[in-house]
Amino acid sequence: MAGLRLxxxxxxxxxxxxxxIDACAREDYPAExxxxxxxxxxxxxxxxxxxxxxxxxxxxxKDYADRKAFDDxxxxxxxxxxxxxxxxxxxxxxxxEAFVERxxxxxxxxxxxxxxxFKGLATQARAVDAGVRVSGCTVHFVRAAMDDGPIIVQxxxxxxxxxxxxxxxxxxxKAEHKAYPLAVRLIAEGRARVVNERVVIDGVKxxxxxxxxxxxPAAKRPSLFEFFERQRD
Ligand code: GRF
Numbered sequence: 001m002a003g004l005r006l007x008x009x010x011x012x013x014x015x016x017x018x019x020x021i022d023a024c025a026r027e028d029y030p031a032e033x034x035x036x037x038x039x040x041x042x043x044x045x046x047x048x049x050x051x052x053x054x055x056x057x058x059x060x061x062k063d064y065a066d067r068k069a070f071d072d073x074x075x076x077x078x079x080x081x082x083x084x085x086x087x088x089x090x091x092x093x094x095x096x097e098a099f100v101e102r103x104x105x106x107x108x109x110x111x112x113x114x115x116x117x118f119k120g121l122a123t124q125a126r127a128v129d130a131g132v133r134v135s136g137c138t139v140h141f142v143r144a145a146m147d148d149g150p151i152i153v154q155x156x157x158x159x160x161x162x163x164x165x166x167x168x169x170x171x172x173x174k175a176e177h178k179a180y181p182l183a184v185r186l187i188a189e190g191r192a193r194v195v196n197e198r199v200v201i202d203g204v205k206x207x208x209x210x211x212x213x214x215x216x217p218a219a220k221r222p223s224l225f226e227f228f229e230r231q232r233d
Contacts, residue, residue: 002032003029003030003031003032003183003188004030004031004032004084004085004184004187004188004199005018005031005032005034005081005082005083005084005085006024006032006033006034006083006084006085006086006087006184007033007034007035007036007037007044007077007078007081007083007085007086007087008033008035008036008037008049008087008089009036009037009038009039009074009084009087009088009089009091010036010037010038010043010045010046010089010090010091011038011039011040011043011090011092011093011140012040012043012044012045012047012090013043013044013045013090013091014043014044014045014046014048014089014177014179015090015172015177016089016090016110016176016180017036017045017048017049017089017090017170018045018048018177019034019050019176019177019178019180019181020087020089020107020180020181020184021054022181023032023181023184023185024224025052029185030188030189030192031085031184031185031188032186033049033052033054033058034054034055034081034082034083035054035055035056035077035078035081035083036049036054036055036056036057037057037058037059037074037077037078038055038056038057038058038059039058039060039061039070039091039092039093040060041058041060043058045089046058046089051147055081056112057077059073059074059077061093067094067096068096068098070093071095071096071098071099071158072099074095074099075099075102075103077108078103084106085106085107085108085184085187085188086103086106086107086108087108087109087110087180087184088107088108088109088110088142089110089180090110091109095107095142095144097144100143100144101143101144103142104141105141105194107142107144107147108139108140108141108142108183108184108187109139109140109147110137110138110139110176110179110183111123111137111138111139111140111147112124112126112137112172112173112176112179113135113136113137113138113172114116114134114135114136114137114138114154114156114171115138115147115151115154116147116148117132117135118135118145119147119148120146120147120158122165123135124165124166124168124169124172125165127134127159127168128159128164128165128168131213132159133158133159133213134157134158134159134211134213135156135158135159135168135172136154136155136157136158137150137154137155137179138151138153138154138170138175138179139151139153139154139179139180139182139183140152141194141199146165149152150194150198150199151198151199152183152186152187152192152199152201152208153179153180153182153183153186154179155175155176155178155179156175156211157171157172157174157175158171158211158213158224159177159213166197166224186201186204188219189203190202191203191204202214207227208227209225209226209227210225210226210227211225211226212224212225212226
């Protein structure tokens with residue numbers, strides 16, 4: 001449906017793009033994708049966009065003299081499309097400070113870890129190597145530093161004993177496909193606001209609880225989640 005005008009920037013597979021396409025197809029979803037930009041002509045995500053009838057553009061960084069020229073081309077395309085929110089979804093180029101400032105609080109990213117842990121690449125392999133019991137994903141407003149900025153949504157998943165990086169990545173990816181559409185919805189509905197570099201979420205009842213991994217074997221019905229029996233007002 002109509003609503004907040006999204007542009008999605010990708011470099012590859014585009015499964016998060018697909019999650020946003022699917023969300024936007026729902027009657028009550030307050031956003032629409034007006035443009036998908038890839039820096040790679042063969043990105044699988046471009047086909048997903050075409051299949052959904054969404055305008056696509058390839059802006060190949062190799063065609064530009066420097067980062068600023070590339071950023072300016074992306075900026076111009078976003079303005080042409082009258083984008084209201086720019087969603088990075090597996091976009092593998094760092095955007096310069098000037099671009100990030102121009103789109104401040106209108107530029108978001110998804111990252112496959114619970115930030116600020118495991119910034120950068122190969123997050124899932126590093127989480128397995130570190131032996132953490134919980135990992136997940138983060139949707140955040142973008143700032144100039146890599147994988148930095150006010151956090152909108154996080155989703156946590158257990159890291160299981162026999163996980164390798166691929167198994168953990170697959171579990172995190174499922175969480176990503178829930179977290180990204182939620183974050184966009186919160187922004188589109190005006191419920192997510194940046195205040196003093198933290199995101200305030202309005203009009204959502206918080207639920208308190210504990211996620212235990214491993215589950216407590218002494219519990220009657222072992223579960224990862226132990227919710228307190230109350231919502232806070
Ligand atoms: C995701 O894991 C995302 O968190 C990271 O890059 C990956 C992109 O996957 N930034 P896809 O292209 O959305 O399938």
